[in-house]
Amino acid sequence: MAKSDVLREFWEFLKQEKKYWLAPIVLVLLLFGLLLVFAQSSAVAPFIYTLF
Numbered sequence: 001m002a003k004s005d006v007l008r009e010f011w012e013f014l015k016q017e018k019k020y021w022l023a024p025i026v027l028v029l030l031l032f033g034l035l036l037v038f039a040q041s042s043a044v045a046p047f048i049y050t051l052f
Contacts, residue, residue: 014020039045 010026014023
């Protein structure tokens with residue numbers, strides 16, 4: 001299953017169940033995850049980890 005299939009299916013679920021409020025929550029969680037992944041391999045990691 002491709003990434004686009006998962007995103008499309010998730011969006012269809014949100015539309016069908018009228019749960020649009022879940023989209024910003026999932027987006028913020030994904031952004032935090034990306035921030036942590038990219039921060040591990042950079043010189044700013046100690047500064048980012050102090051935020052949490």
